Structure formats: C-alpha cells, structure tokens
Amino acid sequence: MAGYSFRLYVTGETTLSREAEANLRALCKSRLASHYEIEVVDILERPDVAEDEYIIATPTIVRLAPPPRLRVIGDLSDPERAAHAFGLPDADDSRLDDSRQDDSRQGEARGGR
Numbered sequence: 118m119a120g121y122s123f124r125l126y127v128t129g130e131t132t133l134s135r136e137a138e139a140n141l142r143a144l145c146k147s148r149l150a151s152h153y154e155i156e157v158v159d160i161l162e163r164p165d166v167a168e169d170e171y172i173i174a175t176p177t178i179v180r181l182a183p184p185p186r187l188r189v190i191g192d193l194s195d196p197e198r199a200a201h202a203f204g205l206p207d208a209d210d211s212r213l214d215d216s217r218q219d220d221s222r223q224g225e226a227r228g229g230r
Contacts, residue, residue, distance in 0.1 A: 120152040121183040128175040129161050133192055140193035148205040192206035
C-alpha cells in the first residue's frame with residue numbers, strides 16, 4: 118500500500134492540467150520514491166465527485182493520506198513550496214530511506230541481520 122495518496126482535480130486536457138499532473142508526479146517521485154498513488158479526476162467528466170469534495174477551482178490537489186487531508190490549488194510549479202504544503206519529506210530523506218532499505222535487503226540476502 119502507498120504511504121501517500123493524492124487526488125488531482127483538473128478541467129479537461131488543458132496545458133495547466135497537464136503541467137499540474139507532471140509537477141505532482143515529479144514531486145512525488147523525488148520526495149516519495151515509489152510510496153505514493155495519484156488519481157486524476159477530470160471534473161468535466163465527473164462533476165459529481167468535484168461537487169462532493171467542494172472543488173471550486175482547478176487544478177486542485179488533495180492529499181488523501183496520510184491524514185489529515187490537505188488541499189493545494191495551483192499547478193505546483195514551485196516544488197519546495199508544494200512539498201512544504203503537503204508535509205512531504207525532504208528529497209534527501211526519501212533517498213536515504215530507500216538506500217537503507219536496500220542495504221538491509223542486501224544484508225538479509227547475505228545472511229546478515
């Protein structure tokens with residue numbers, strides 16, 4: 118299961134929608150390695166979902182997990198500001214966690230730990 122879950126609300130296939138998705142994916146890849154999932158909701162196709170979530174502007178990104186839910190409106194063009202708003206770990210911390218996991222797996226394979 119992913120540690121972080123995001124829902125990106127967009128309006129159609131616009132440049133702003135594509136930029137927001139690309140920026141969110143790049144941010145997650147750099148900060149969360151593979152511990153995330155992203156759902157993209159086009160409010161033109163699913164207006165009921167946007168209404169249920171009170172989405173009044175797009176792009177809007179909602180961090181669903183871990184709690185609490187957090188919202189950011191915009192294309193996430195400032196990755197540092199977006200990472201801070203979502204409470205994401207520093208990019209260096211994410212890579213360190215993955216390398217530690219790799220080291221422990223290698224130790225297990227060699228009969229260590």
